[in-house]
Amino acid sequence: MSITNSSWRLTYTGVALDRAAAVRPVQADVEALHDHALARVLPVWNGNHLFEHDGVEAKALTVADAISLRAASGDLIFLGLSGDAPWFALAIHTEEEPADVQLSGVFEPLHPRVGRLDADQAAMLAYARGMVLWHANHLHCGRCGAPTESQDGGHIRTCTDEACGYRAFPRTDAAVITLVEHPDGEHCLLGRQSRWPDGMYSVVAGFVEPGESLEECVAREVKEETGIIVTDVRYQASQPWPFPSSLMLGFTAKASTTGFKPDDDELDDIRWVSREALDSYSEMGDDKPGPKLPNRHSIARMLIDNWRAEL
């Protein structure tokens, strides 16, 4: 099995910034960018992003506006350069949503509205979100418990206990997601978890564990969740998934067994689905009863649609 139709731009990929990593180590250089007339800041509050009131445009603040919020905010995190314009992310730590009068926008979650967002904006917000959430979860040293401080424009947090000095780097958690093809080549493996939206079916996914290759993880996750043995594990594409910190690594694999015998109860239902049967699966958000496909902004959907298009 090979998937050749990979012309999709996966949502949250392709951020249109020069990450300008060489600027990060010199604090004075990063601070000089704070004063740049074109500098813009993407605030993140309580996991939500700032949008225009019309709801279809992300809203960026000037550094001056962002600074006015900074009493209750974290460090400016340097994301990179768009042309000459430096872009930053900023975590706002207030319990209450910042007053609208300061922001003239509304804080809302990213993923539910991604279908209406420009792809470049979605990628930028995902990057900002991933960085802010990493900072929020690393305010203290994981080794000794002392507070950490932001360095390298926000791309390192260093322990303030000099005897420790532990440095933490932004992390992404590797997760595999796999479309498994039946030995007959005519069916693919889908399942659903009870906590998913009503009717939604998807492919098998799970986190990579220490001491495990990606291919081994694919085989283990498929076996645990379904009992199916797979071979011919092939990498396809990846998608940042900062909810809060995953990188989804998409694979295809070929089943060498067909009977379901899961080791765990992660999936409520498991089924082999033909290409023809997929035609009756509706879209998330449709009122239609019956099974639904994962939404179009997920790598799960890309894997399914590419397989459907194969002959």
Ligand SMILES: [Zn+2]
């Ligand atoms: Zn420490």
